[in-house]
Amino acid sequence: MSQDLKKVKQEDDQLKDSLPPAKREVNRCSGCRRKVGLTGFRCRCGELFCGEHRYSDRHDCSYDYKTAEAIARENPVVKAAKIIKV
Numbered sequence: 001m002s003q004d005l006k007k008v009k010q011e012d013d014q015l016k017d018s019l020p021p022a023k024r025e026v027n028r029c030s031g032c033r034r035k036v037g038l039t040g041f042r043c044r045c046g047e048l049f050c051g052e053h054r055y056s057d058r059h060d061c062s063y064d065y066k067t068a069e070a071i072a073r074e075n076p077v078v079k080a081a082k083i084i085k086v
Contacts, residue, residue, distance in 0.1 A: 031059045 029036050031053035041054035044063040053059040 029053055 026048060027036060027040065028034060028048070029040070029050035029052075030047040031049055034050050036048060036050050039051065040048045041051070042048055043054070043056065043059070043061060044065075045056075045061050047059070049059055056063065056065065
């Protein structure tokens, strides 16, 4: 019985060693490094910002909004016609 317990413990230790450490998500504003908690705003550029830096002009956003608007205008969404229920 004790051999089984030792074997299980060794396997458990091996599993712990093989797993990568849990990565914590950054919970600070990318502009001022202030803790944002649950009130953080995720921008389209992928960064997290506080209420002061959430707008693209306040944090020098790398996302190109003008190009995204032009692409949206040139490629309209195609929808099927609604079916009239009888």
